[in-house]
Amino acid sequence: MLKAAQRGVTTAITHPVTLALVASFGLGGVIIAATGGAPLAAFSEMLAGGFTGRGLHNTLGRSIPIIGMALAVSLAFRAGFLNLGGEGQLLMGALAGTMVAITVPGPGVVVVPVALAAGAAVGAGWALLAALGQTHLQVPLLITSLLLNYVGRSITSYLVRFPFGAPGEPFATTVPVPEAGRIPRVTLIPGGRVSISLVFVLALAAVLAVLYRRSVGGYETEMVGLSGPFARYGGVNVRRHTLLVMAGAGAIGGMVGTHLVIGETFRYIDADMSAQSGIAWTGLMVSLLALNRPMLIIAAGLLFAGLQIGGFAMERATGVSWQLAQVIQALVIVALVSRFAVTWKRRRAEAQATAPDAPEGEDAHVGKV
């Protein structure tokens, strides 16, 4: 019993994710020291700023879009699709949701869901463009989804500048979303309020966790992700799964985008949203760190949100730039991926040596690094 517990602790410590976290904070510390700062003081300010008091509420708020985008990524990555189009899906959905929230009259209980649905529909449609390219024209989804980000960014930028723009403003923005079209904030833990979207995103994680593990579709998409030829041979409709999964990922992205406006800033400001869209990439890193598992995504999303919020506190208190938080985020992923690459190479060498007919180069499998 005690031995099993010990073994559990040892594996937790030597787990690649733990090692990646330790290594990246270590390297971050080296960077701080090299630029003349005090690493320990900086880190303690960062943690305190991100996970206590007001900072904790900000972290919770920040985690909503990060967890949401990570869930969207996990959906596609599990099925083996390198959907890099989160940014475009988020922006297109955000603008659609915003315009619906501005123009549709009625009480909040109607307007907010309709706005979110509109954001989801447009985000899904944007993602489907890339998916249809892959299923019907053999254009790699990786390329199209990535490039559609630029198209989406320009389209939203144009729309918010001209047809949808608020007249007389010095910058490109829509008019404010009326009170009824805003997502309410609630007091979840004492000391501050946070958007009710948090509950929604946590519920979404739980639903996805069950779908991944217990549904036929979850099994089938996992097999599509692990081996397309195997799934097709077993009777799985790969084309249908591609479209469904990408639509799902785009829909989540669109809803996250809508939340960013009708739950936070209450107007679609072009410059602001362009800056915010980096959240799609943070979400991608979170999903990688969490091995595409929804419950772990919640934890990793909170961690990254806390790093970002804590980064600002760190800068205020110690003068170390908040961008260090982003450096650490990226280092976590680099450390994680390189560690997997090392074990993968070793395992592959062993597999080839033990099994004479070992597979010749497994299909490149994305998402499950």
Add this chain to the structure above:
Amino acid sequence: MTPELELRGITKEFPGVRACDGIDLTVKAGEIHCIVGENGAGKTTLMSILYGLLQPDAGHIVIGGRHTSIHSPLEAIDLGIGMVHQAFKLFPTLTVAENVVFRQEPSRRGVIDRRGASRRVRELADAYGLSVDPDAVVEELPVGVLQRVEILKALYRQASVLILDEPTAVLTPQERDRFFEVIRRLRDSGRTILFITHKLAEVMAVADSITVLRQGRSVAELDPAETTPEEISRHMTGRDVSPVRRGRTHTPGKVVLSVETLEVEGFHGLTAVDGVSLEVRAGEVVGIAAVAGNGQSELVEAIAGLRPVVAGTIHIGDQKVTHADVARRRRAGLSYIPEDRHRVGTVAAASISKNLMMGYQRSAQLRRGRWLSLAAVERHARQLCEHYSIKTHSVDAAAASLSGGNLQRIVVAREMSHDSPLLIAEQPTRGVDIGAIQFIHTQILDARDHGRGVLLISAELNEIQALSSRILVMFEGRIVAELDPDTVDEADIGLHMTGGAKVGA
């Protein structure tokens, strides 16, 4: 002068397996030395150590009386050791000559001398009776020729010891006989041949001496003049193995598969299947014999729904499925053991239970209401593992942890247990050991006896002969002969397979 080669006490351990356990091997200069053993006996590991791909945990290599350690294939090549792998390692878009001289290109004034390379490769090929056109592009050549290219590569690097890993798996009987002549000629020129195989007939045909490996140990050194295939087999398996016999023939029942004037395109839009018609009835095994690349793979893929049909029709049972998706064909009564168990038949990264549930995921037995029952999934996997003797400590282990034979059992277990009227078995025993071959053969005959119709595609003629009720021979996309397994012999089938019968008749 080719030196004598000795491996002493070679031990190599992988997590959980001792692949080589103190193996001693002495190979005299200028002999054909066969190394036989079942899969997992340590043959490939041992050869990988000799070729510098792996480092032994213990033991050493002695070449010509000198202790040597080989850290990489480059060092092995310097020592005059060449290896021809099971899977060829060639650049498909380059010519034969370019592949052969790679890294040792003849040059004139710093520029690669292509004409010289081509000439030298031709000279080398002629000297050993390896007929190859040095200027042919590799991707356009059949596998039998690719193998000669690999041998030329080794010879060009002045290999005096040549390791051949399961070299005959891809050859027809005729090609095989020519191949044997080539290696005899290489031996007569003073080279040493290490021939890895598990086919006993070949061992008896070419070996000058035999070493049998079992479970990482060298269990016997035999002289082919004084041994029998039965004795070798006994050493390989540690028990007596009797080959499976076809047994009584049943009167075939209703038609389970009917294919009419089927046309299918292969690579580059070339016609791969050219007007094939065939029927499989309940209670019979229809064997298709063909050399790789004569349309049999495309035929099977078209029946299984993995390749579009250009013309003709396919019925499974009484349902027309010519253009139906895979799921519908499976519901109509198809189960299928595919040729490529690694890429198509299984997923290495998924657990054994997830591999075993494919095709069952929508069936009531694995579900509780809308949802999958994880308990039922596990129970299903355990039952199949037990019934089909799949050796594993846990059904949650990744399929990658299984040996080749056990992996094939996964495919066989899953497809057999569907109990569907039609079973397609494509190269069902390729690369698996004797024990698993016997098991799979028994399963196929059982399926037949339970009233299922089996379409068997195999490059192993003895397998086709031992199991089939009828033999169809495919050549260049057409069925060129229907033969009675009781009255034809291997040479006859081989003649039809290479289109020879047409010319001869």
